[in-house]
Amino acid sequence: xxxxxxxxxxxxxxxxxxxxxxxxxxxxxxxxxxxxxxxxxxxxxxxxxxxxxxxxxxxxxxxxxxxxxxxxxxxxxxxxxxxxxxxxxxxxxxxxxxxxxxxxxxxxxxxxxxxxxxxxxxxxxxxxxxxxxxxxxxxxxxxxxxxxxxxxxxxxxxxxxxxxxxxxxxxxxxxxxxxxxxxxxxxxxxxxxxxxxxxxxxxxxxxxxxxxxxxxxxxxxxxxxxxxxxxxxxxxxxxxxxxxxxxxxxxxxxxxxxxxxxxxxxxxxxxxxxxxxxxxxxxxxxxxxxxxxxxxxxxxxx
Numbered sequence: 001x002x003x004x005x006x007x008x009x010x011x012x013x014x015x016x017x018x019x020x021x022x023x024x025x026x027x028x029x030x031x032x033x034x035x036x037x038x039x040x041x042x043x044x045x046x047x048x049x050x051x052x053x054x055x056x057x058x059x060x061x062x063x064x065x066x067x068x069x070x071x072x073x074x075x076x077x078x079x080x081x082x083x084x085x086x087x088x089x090x091x092x093x094x095x096x097x098x099x100x101x102x103x104x105x106x107x108x109x110x111x112x113x114x115x116x117x118x119x120x121x122x123x124x125x126x127x128x129x130x131x132x133x134x135x136x137x138x139x140x141x142x143x144x145x146x147x148x149x150x151x152x153x154x155x156x157x158x159x160x161x162x163x164x165x166x167x168x169x170x171x172x173x174x175x176x177x178x179x180x181x182x183x184x185x186x187x188x189x190x191x192x193x194x195x196x197x198x199x200x201x202x203x204x205x206x207x208x209x210x211x212x213x214x215x216x217x218x219x220x221x222x223x224x225x226x227x228x229x230x231x232x233x234x235x236x237x238x239x240x241x242x243x244x245x246x247x248x249x250x251x252x253x254x255x256x257x258x259x260x261x262x263x264x265x266x267x268x269x270x271x272x273x274x275x276x277x278x279x280x281x282x283x284x285x286x287x288x289x290x291x292x293x294x295x296x297x298x299x300x301x302x
Contacts, residue, residue: 008101027115033146040121043110044117047103051106052102052103115149118169122145122148125165252298256293256294272287
């Protein structure tokens with residue numbers, strides 16, 4: 001849908017901006033044998049991995065899939081279990097597709113930029129093709145190549161060879177970046193085509209279904225907010241003796257020290273029976289205790 005496209009576009013733009021700032025302020029190739037590869041790959045891969053994990057964590061479908069998963073397959077027949085497995089696989093693919101937007105954007109932008117790739121693989125370039133340092137050992141040649149990302153460390157006689165090596169590596173990095181973009185675009189397009197081909201709904205029916213699901217979720221969220229507020233209001237009223245927001249409050253309840261202690265502290269979701277839970281300490285107190293105690297009348301002029 002349009003909302004998904006807009007959200008993915010915003011994520012991609014933010015990732016591009018973050019990558020540029022990240023490169024400008026933090027990236028500085030060590031230009032040392034054995035360290036370039038680790039440093040370059042760390043800057044190339046670790047942020048992409050973090051963005052992937054964040055993409056999974058920020059997707060509501062992830063938590064819908066894993067929350068209460070133990071009960072998903074209880075008392076389910078084999079055909080229904082197979083259908084459940086297919087549905088789980090489909091949702092996982094959908095979640096993964098959304099989560100890959102940011103890391104793929106990061107990898108594509110960094111590869112097109114070329115700085116990380118140049119730092120990582122500079123010491124492995126066959127520099128003898130350019131006639132540079134032909135009479136040195138392999139270890140010395142790698143040491144010289146490792147300094148190529150840092151122009152100030154390269155001897156003047158190797159400046160031309162350095163420029164040619166940097167051009168070669170930037171060419172390789174940018175080609176890899178554009179190939180990654182092409183593969184992702186083709187994969188996404190084919191995935192949508194296959195999903196449409198195997199969909200049991202027609203084009204207009206699918207649009208109606210998408211609209212229905214969207215509206216149902218909005219209405220459900222509104223009902224959840226109102227229902228939970230009204231339910232919590234009953235417990236708060238029992239504890240304090242009046243409804244929050246009321247204009248004509250005749251009396252208020254004065255909770256005892258024991259009651260304050262009962263609703264204070266850390267609270268976890270508590271199972272009452274097979275069908276019900278206590279959501280908080282105040283909820284647990286309101287269901288167990290009677291609202292007796294001291295009440296104080298309020299003057300009308302107060």
